[in-house]
Amino acid sequence: MRKFLIPIVLFVGVLSAIAAYRVTNNDLFFLIKKNFTLFSEVYNEISLRYVDEVNPEILMRRGLNAMLQTLDPYTVLFDEAQNQQMSIITTGKYAGVGLDVGARGGRLVVLSTADGYPAQKRGIRAGDIITAVNGFEVINLSPEELETQLMGEAGSKVVLSIQRFGIDQILEFELIRERIEVKNISYADLLPGNKRIAYVAIARFGQGTSVELRSAIEEMLKEGPLDGFILDLRNNPGGLLDEGVKTINKFIGPGVEVVRTQGRTPDTRFTYATEEPALLSEVPLVILQDEGSASSSEIVAGAIQDLDRGVIIGSQSFGKGLVQIIRPLSYDISMKITVSKYFIPSGRSIQSTNYASDTKQQSSAIKVADSLKVPFKTNSGRKVYDGTGIQPDIEMKLPIPSMIETALLQNNKYFTYATQTAGKNKADASTPLSDQIFDDFVSWLKRDGFDFSTQSEQLISDLEGNLSQVGLSNGASSQIKALRSLVQNKKDADLRVYKASIKQELHIELASRDGGSKEKFKVRLLYDPVLKRAVDVLNDQARYTSILRPNP
Numbered sequence: 001m002r003k004f005l006i007p008i009v010l011f012v013g014v015l016s017a018i019a020a021y022r023v024t025n026n027d028l029f030f031l032i033k034k035n036f037t038l039f040s041e042v043y044n045e046i047s048l049r050y051v052d053e054v055n056p057e058i059l060m061r062r063g064l065n066a067m068l069q070t071l072d073p074y075t076v077l078f079d080e081a082q083n084q085q086m087s088i089i090t091t092g093k094y095a096g097v098g099l100d101v102g103a104r105g106g107r108l109v110v111l112s113t114a115d116g117y118p119a120q121k122r123g124i125r126a127g128d129i130i131t132a133v134n135g136f137e138v139i140n141l142s143p144e145e146l147e148t149q150l151m152g153e154a155g156s157k158v159v160l161s162i163q164r165f166g167i168d169q170i171l172e173f174e175l176i177r178e179r180i181e182v183k184n185i186s187y188a189d190l191l192p193g194n195k196r197i198a199y200v201a202i203a204r205f206g207q208g209t210s211v212e213l214r215s216a217i218e219e220m221l222k223e224g225p226l227d228g229f230i231l232d233l234r235n236n237p238g239g240l241l242d243e244g245v246k247t248i249n250k251f252i253g254p255g256v257e258v259v260r261t262q263g264r265t266p267d268t269r270f271t272y273a274t275e276e277p278a279l280l281s282e283v284p285l286v287i288l289q290d291e292g293s294a295s296s297s298e299i300v301a302g303a304i305q306d307l308d309r310g311v312i313i314g315s316q317s318f319g320k321g322l323v324q325i326i327r328p329l330s331y332d333i334s335m336k337i338t339v340s341k342y343f344i345p346s347g348r349s350i351q352s353t354n355y356a357s358d359t360k361q362q363s364s365a366i367k368v369a370d371s372l373k374v375p376f377k378t379n380s381g382r383k384v385y386d387g388t389g390i391q392p393d394i395e396m397k398l399p400i401p402s403m404i405e406t407a408l409l410q411n412n413k414y415f416t417y418a419t420q421t422a423g424k425n426k427a428d429a430s431t432p433l434s435d436q437i438f439d440d441f442v443s444w445l446k447r448d449g450f451d452f453s454t455q456s457e458q459l460i461s462d463l464e465g466n467l468s469q470v471g472l473s474n475g476a477s478s479q480i481k482a483l484r485s486l487v488q489n490k491k492d493a494d495l496r497v498y499k500a501s502i503k504q505e506l507h508i509e510l511a512s513r514d515g516g517s518k519e520k521f522k523v524r525l526l527y528d529p530v531l532k533r534a535v536d537v538l539n540d541q542a543r544y545t546s547i548l549r550p551n552p
Contacts, residue, residue, distance in 0.1 A: 072355040078334040095154040118175040127419030132161035184209040187521040188216035201232035205239030205296040210246030228538035238295025249274040258303040263340030285310030286534040294318035306345040319352025319389030346376040348386035407452035414509040427510035429522040
């Protein structure tokens with residue numbers, strides 16, 4: 001009987017959904033009924049008569065997923081565990097122990113601990129390897145699966161088995177889960193300098209983002225008015241639309257339309273406007289964005305740009321202008337479904353990819369040719385374009401990391417070195433990292449046997465193979481060896497060539513061991529070229545004004 005339960009539930013749901021179309025669109029009603037009947041018959045025949053036994057639940061789920069894949073990448077089904085993750089994202093609250101876990105070298109490693117929560121209070125620290133939870137080994141779990149294991153009812157107990165560098169014995173930590181509130185703001189403070197320039201980084205637009213932002217602004221205003229404000233939305237994937245609107249409201253007074261949604265049905269068409277007096281209506285504003293800024297982040301940046309309220313600095317944003325809602329289904333399943341598109345004040349859409357219902361396109365931003373871009377105008381008459389996400393007013397392309405820089409990050413060398421030298425090397429934002437620590441790091445890399453493959457080495461291997469095929473490899477062995485030696489010398493020298501950038505990453509990682517995530521963020525800002533450009537623009541009022549209101 002259970003085999004037929006899912007199609008019956010789906011059929012009842014479809015009938016109720018299409019009732020609204022019956023009077024106005026009989027053709028649509030007929031097509032839905034016809035194809036649903038055909039789908040149900042095929043599903044029934046395969047489940048009962050296929051030569052090999054078929055799991056009807058897996059078969060149905062694959063069919064549903066295949067259907068959704070013809071739409072856009074944001075329309076998906078959620079199971080119970082994914083529903084829990086979505087709840088955390090939207091509400092920002094869950095019961096756990098306050099750990100951020102990642103995979104490093106095939107092990108599950110603590111990346112950071114949340115300030116003031118059980119893991120930090122009991123002494124767990126970054127670099128610790130988690131080997132078991134409540135006595136069960138976790139070696140085969142993904143970081144996401146482990147984090148799910150750490151969640152539970154507030155007040156319940158969880159025991160973590162920890163392997164720590166320098167200690168042979170496995171350490172056990174008994175932790176009591178607490179209600180944990182995920183902070184939407186990563187960092188907020190005044191920047192050092194002659195002017196009072198505030199900096200706030202928003203990681204996501206979850207529930208309470210605007211309240212956190214108001215609190216941060218009011219705290220910084222206690223010591224006097226601000227000369228400038230930098231809102232960092234880099235790598236912010238978006239979140240709740242109303243929180244984005246309320247964020248805009250901190251810089252723009254009431255009664256201004258900032259975004260509207262347009263869908264097929266009346267209940268998906270809304271206009272959102274600011275409602276409250278702005279906290280910082282006149283303070284010069286810069287917004288930082290990158291290709292990881294999406295959805296609500298783009299609405300904030302796009303509205304600020306269209307209204308000529310601030311300067312956008314960075315790189316082109318992701319280009320996600322589609323609106324999703326969560327629809328609960330049967331058996332603890334939910335569907336996230338795209339129902340409308342965003343349009344910002346100038347009238348333009350920020351969606352960079354057009355998804356056709358009969359073809360499957362890649363879910364990534366497609367660069368539109370200049371000749372195909374549709375122009376719109378900001379309040380002051382500046383030209384802006386749709387279909388490309390948000391183009392910054394000042395574009396900054398960051399340098400591509402070298403092979404050795406990439407290899408050090410990929411192989412977790414900064415992280416591992418900081419773990420193994422915790423307590424020995426001190427670092428904070430007020431003191432530059434010494435050359436002595438850098439030299440120690442280079443020596444440690446050699447003892448650790450650090451190496452990486454380059455394109456030159458691959459070309460040499462290919463050359464050696466080709467020579468071997470024609471019987472010339474023995475005669476050229478000394479030359480091949482000399483080439484490999486030259487490449488190795490170049491790799492060793494690169495540690496010195498890229499010393500400045502390597503010291504930066506090392507400084508950032510070491511700072512987090514003593515000062516936590518806030519100190520790590522502060523040190524990262526010391527080396528941030530995009531932030532430095534933003535400060536320069538805010539310090540040059542003529543430059544700032546000329547960007548927002550260029551001469552005709």
